[in-house]
Amino acid sequence: MAQTNARQIEAFQAVMATGSVTRASERLNVTQPAVSQLIAQFERQCGFRLFERHGGKLAPTREAHALYAEVERMFLGVRQIMRVAAALRDHSWGVVSIAAFPAIARRVIPDIIWSFCENKPDTRFRIESMRSRGLIDAVATQQVDIGLSVLPGDRPEVESTRIHRLRGLCILPATHRLRKAKAVRPEDLAGEEFISLGPQDHSRFMIDRIFDERKIERRIRIEVGQSETAFTFVGAGAGVAVVDPISVYNNSDERIVARPFEPAVEFDVWLIRPRASHASNLVEGFVAHAMKQLDDLAKVFEASARVR
Structure with missing residues (x-):
């Protein structure tokens, strides 16, 4: 005896849903006799x-109604499978885990993620704010899918791609004498109260x-671990600082102005990925989107750092 096949169940579901063999045949795009044969x-x-x-x-008999309830559950399961398959194809289903340097996580990542998943209700994100050392370790051990860092990875388990090189800005209290300068140079800051990044920050050495090369003395009384903390001290009037443009982006504190700094202090942004792991379509789709968004942001940063 031949086993029940999916086409027979599909014919049964179509007849129950439409109420007639005629409409079922139209739905299935087959002849009425074919539907009747499948039902038989x-x-x-x-x-x-x-x-x-x-x-x-x-x-329909009572038995048909009881069976139809089970068939509908089955079809709902099939439709769910197809919906997930389509979402996977369209990069709109699953979870993306990201580790990002704190300033990137707070200032840049939210806009990128929202613009990516606004119309993707089945996409979820997990964001970890980490300094570069912990970030690289998290990617290497595949605790996260990707990392956005200010340093390249130094472990063999990861691969690093520099996606942008950004020029630093000098941030000043809004009442500062240099607030309208086309560019701020080291000699302009001689004797100034200076908010310095801590020795653990890789840009501290460059600044x-x-x-030092120009033998210009600053008054460094405050060291901070992150550029955003320097931003807070500058807003309080405690001094000036040279920071990455990401920390300035989307910061609307009217007590602060940002001016280009010359010579250029460059800040790199790196994409860190596991070397051995094959990324899902969703992760690949998000990376492509993030790269495009970062390209656009980099133009904004570059414009703000350009000497006029």
């Missing part, structure tokens, strides 16, 4: 009648070298 085969497999025939019309 399905009844034989079930071992009981599914429809009573009265004057050319079909009336110190610029001032």
Whole structure:
């Protein structure tokens, strides 16, 4: 005896949903006799009648109604599978885990993620704000899918791609004498109260070298671990600082102005990925989107750092 096949169940579901063989045949794009034959085969497999025939019309039996409830559940499951498959194809289903340097996580990532998943209700994100060392370790051990760092990875398990090189800005209290300068140079800051990044920040060495080579003294009384903290001190009037443009982006504190700094202090942004792991379509789609968004942001940063 032939086994029940999916086409028989599909014919049964179509007749129950539409109420007639004629409409079922239109839905399935087959002839009416073909639908009737599939129904007859399905009844034989079930071992009981599914429809009573009265004057050319079909009336579902109680058994048919009970079976239809199960068939509908099955079709819902199939539709869910197809919906997920389509979402996977369209990069709109699943979870993306990201580790990002704190300033990137707070200032840049939210806009990128929202613009990506606004119309993708089945996409979820997990964001970890980490300094570069912990970030690289998290990617290497595949705790996260990707990392956005200010340093390249130094472990063999990861690959690093520099996606942008950004020029630093000098941030000043809004009442500062240099607030309208086309560019701020080291000699302009001689004797100034200076908010310095801590020795653990890789840009600290670059900034110190610029001032040391010119033998320009600053008054460094405050060291901070992150550029955003320097931003807060500058807003309070405690001094000036040279920071990456990401920390300035989307910061609307009217107590602060940002001016280009010369010579250039460059800040790199790196994409860190596991070397051995094959990324999902969703992750690949997000990376492509993020790269495009970062390209656009880089133009904004570059414009703000350009000497006019």
